[in-house]
Amino acid sequence: MPPRVRFERQEIIEAAFALAKTEGLDAITARRVAAALGSSVAPLYAQFTTIDHLVEAVVQHTLGISQEFLEREQRLAAARDRQSSTFEVIGRASLAFAREYPVLMRELVLKPNPWLPASEQQDQQLIDLMGDDPELADWDRDERKRLLLQMRAFQLGLTLMTVNQQVPDWAHEIDLEELLMETGAELVLARQQSNNRREQ
Incomplete structure (x- = not known):
């Protein structure tokens, strides 16, 4: 044939x-x-036209899968009885993606490449999503951007430790998603306290 x-x-x-x-x-x-x-x-x-165009299409496909992980976590959060924070949704989605696609996660976050500016759109969606969180509803866009960057710095480290199998043996008993949520809550609290001090 x-x-x-x-x-x-x-x-x-x-x-x-x-x-x-x-x-x-x-x-x-x-x-x-x-x-x-x-x-x-x-x-x-x-x-x-070129293999670079195909690679770019694969990166876009990968970002689409990442978005599906986020949407799945949003559905799961909505189905739970308790209120889930934006960072819980984002954090759980990111760690789930990293566990399922460790090679691609390393490719997208460790290597500079010309295709990632496309993720700017995804960042804007995350910043908008943060505005739906009751704790962050009165924050302006710049404050949400700063919080996203702070949280991403921590999340990226945790994600890379996961995909590179560098989580220490003694830490395997720690729920990494819970650790991510604790850090997110602490960052939100610290920013709120800072805002309150400025207003006084």
Whole structure:
């Protein structure tokens, strides 16, 4: 049976994503993706002008999956009987993504690449989501941005420790999601106290 000569764009992205999630973005080459599809390289170039365009599409696909993790955590939070903070939702989604896709998490946060400015849109969505949190509702956008950056610095460290299997043995009894939530609550409290002191 002759090799297929036409593939849908999404089929090619999925084949490239499968390589990237186990070997990283550098594994995306025309030959390797074509081999995964069982075809020549011609169908790839019918859909993507360059391999860089395909890598960019894989990054966008990955960010879409990350968004799905966030939306799933939002649904789970809504189903729980207690109020969940924005940071609980974001933190749980981030750690879940890191555990399922450790190679891609390292690729996206440890390596500089030209595709990540696209995540600016995701940041804006997170900042908007923070505004829906009753504790943060009266904070202005700049305050929420600063809090997001502070929380991300801690979350990134915790996430990288997780994906690189650097969580110390003595810490395995600690619920990392709970630790993330405690830190988020402490940052919010510290900012509120600082705001109150300024107002006095």
